[in-house]
Amino acid sequence: MVIHSSSNSYKIILGEQIRFALSDFLSKDYSSVFVITDEKVAALYLADIIGNFSSKKVYESIIPHGEQSKSIESFYKLQTEAITNGLDRNSLIIALGGGVVGDLAGFIAATFMRGIDYIQIPTTILAHDSSVGGKVAINHELGKNLIGSFYPPVAVIYDIDTLKSLGEREVRSGYAEIVKEALIADESMFNTLLMTNICSVSNEQLQEHLAYGINVKANIVEADEKESGIRKYLNLGHTLAHALESELGYGALTHGEAVAIGLLFSLHVSEDVFQHPLPFQELYTWLSDNGYPTSLHAWNVDSLISKMKSDKKTVNKKIQMVLLKEIGKPTTKEIDDLSMKAYLVSFIRKLVNQ
Numbered sequence: 001m002v003i004h005s006s007s008n009s010y011k012i013i014l015g016e017q018i019r020f021a022l023s024d025f026l027s028k029d030y031s032s033v034f035v036i037t038d039e040k041v042a043a044l045y046l047a048d049i050i051g052n053f054s055s056k057k058v059y060e061s062i063i064p065h066g067e068q069s070k071s072i073e074s075f076y077k078l079q080t081e082a083i084t085n086g087l088d089r090n091s092l093i094i095a096l097g098g099g100v101v102g103d104l105a106g107f108i109a110a111t112f113m114r115g116i117d118y119i120q121i122p123t124t125i126l127a128h129d130s131s132v133g134g135k136v137a138i139n140h141e142l143g144k145n146l147i148g149s150f151y152p153p154v155a156v157i158y159d160i161d162t163l164k165s166l167g168e169r170e171v172r173s174g175y176a177e178i179v180k181e182a183l184i185a186d187e188s189m190f191n192t193l194l195m196t197n198i199c200s201v202s203n204e205q206l207q208e209h210l211a212y213g214i215n216v217k218a219n220i221v222e223a224d225e226k227e228s229g230i231r232k233y234l235n236l237g238h239t240l241a242h243a244l245e246s247e248l249g250y251g252a253l254t255h256g257e258a259v260a261i262g263l264l265f266s267l268h269v270s271e272d273v274f275q276h277p278l279p280f281q282e283l284y285t286w287l288s289d290n291g292y293p294t295s296l297h298a299w300n301v302d303s304l305i306s307k308m309k310s311d312k313k314t315v316n317k318k319i320q321m322v323l324l325k326e327i328g329k330p331t332t333k334e335i336d337d338l339s340m341k342a343y344l345v346s347f348i349r350k351l352v353n354q
């Protein structure tokens with residue numbers, strides 16, 4: 001599949017063992033290569049990637065795994081390494097890992113010498129979403145992804161063999177974004193997913209779900225790369241999810257776990273706003289059957305609302321949520337603070353009473 005963005009067109013290649021054949025997908029002769037990965041992924045796949053570049057200068061940097069690495073400190077450290085390694089404008093950065101590595105390494109590529117090429121080599125299910133579309137960013141203590149850019153990669157090389165080493169928590173996290181894509185795009189896939197036990201999913205099913213998710217995402221980002229309109233729909237569930245991630249401390253919930261709760265919340269609000277029943281209960285049951293954390297601890301509602309205001313969809317301090325008129329019919333809606341407070345309180349009550 002090829003994605004056409006404002007600055008380039010890039011391929012998304014999905015396959016088995018393709019991490020050993022990177023030169024098949026690179027069209028330029030780079031002066032050097034800088035692989036950025038995390039400690040878990042490095043132990044599993046870094047040698048495979050480096051093996052592709054025997055005749056080139058290859059540098060590597062291994063960051064601690066987890067959301068806390070999407071920080072200004074990691075950003076500065078990696079920029080320093082890029083400079084001291086002598087990277088130039090003809091160097092290539094490789095983001096080898098999940099969404100944390102992808103977002104961080106992509107932002108390094110976007111800003112080093114005002115922008116050099118990078119490729120995404122996603123290694124998590126969740127990264128079917130993060131590696132496509134060119135959103136790159138780091139977190140601020142006050143909010144998720146607040147410092148970043150739109151900067152597409154030159155290729156996405158998705159070796160699905162690497163997904164076999166993922167733990168259950170990461171499988172869950174990735175599936176939350178696939179459920180999101182189904183909710184914004186079509187009911188039949190959503191119903192199929194609700195019949196899937198994600199911890200015993202077959203290879204073929206997983207490939208089908210990944211291809212589906214990438215297709216939904218690719219169509220949206222091609223139509224609205226910089227999020228002036230329909231790209232906002234990919235943010236379904238994220239207004240609350242990002243606030244929770246920041247409020248509870250980055251890494252306390254995985255991004256997908258937070259998105260799962262955020263999706264439930266968007267169904268809760270949508271049902272009230274559009275006075276139309278949505279499958280809140282069905283999604284809740286599926287999430288708990290599949291081991292997502294759905295029982296809540298004390299949330300500070302006022303603090304969450306203030307975090308929700310740093311969402312990138314906010315205009316004039318008014319929160320905009322992505323809601324569903326029906327499955328497959330997303331829209332955006334401004335929610336005032338009083339209503340938001342009431343929705344959060346009733347949502348918490350609903351979850352506690354499950």
Ligand SMILES: NC(=O)c1ccc[n+]([C@@H]2O[C@H](COP(=O)([O-])OP(=O)(O)OC[C@H]3O[C@@H](n4cnc5c(N)ncnc54)[C@H](O)[C@@H]3O)[C@@H](O)[C@H]2O)c1
Pocket residue numbers: 038039040041044065066067070097098099100101103123124125126127129130131132133134135136145162163164165166167170173174177254255256
């Ligand atoms: N840019 C975007 O459009 C976009 C979209 C969705 C999410 N995101 C971002 O992505 C991040 C979450 O990504 P993630 O869930 O991939 O998290 P992650 O990158 O932290 O990876 C999750 C965990 O899995 C480990 N891991 C990665 N690949 C592995 C493998 N093949 N085998 C075993 N372990 C492996 C990692 O070391 C880490 O501990 C969040 O920061 C989120 O904001 C960005």
Ligand SMILES: O=C(O)C(=O)C[C@@H](O)[C@H](O)[C@H](O)COP(=O)(O)O
Pocket residue numbers: 129133135144145177227231232234235238312
């Ligand atoms: O690609 C998009 O657009 C998305 O919203 C995808 C989300 O899954 C992803 O978490 C994204 O990073 C959120 O973007 P943000 O602009 O709200 O930071």
Ligand SMILES: [Zn+2]
Pocket residue numbers: 129177238255259
């Ligand atoms: Zn997301």
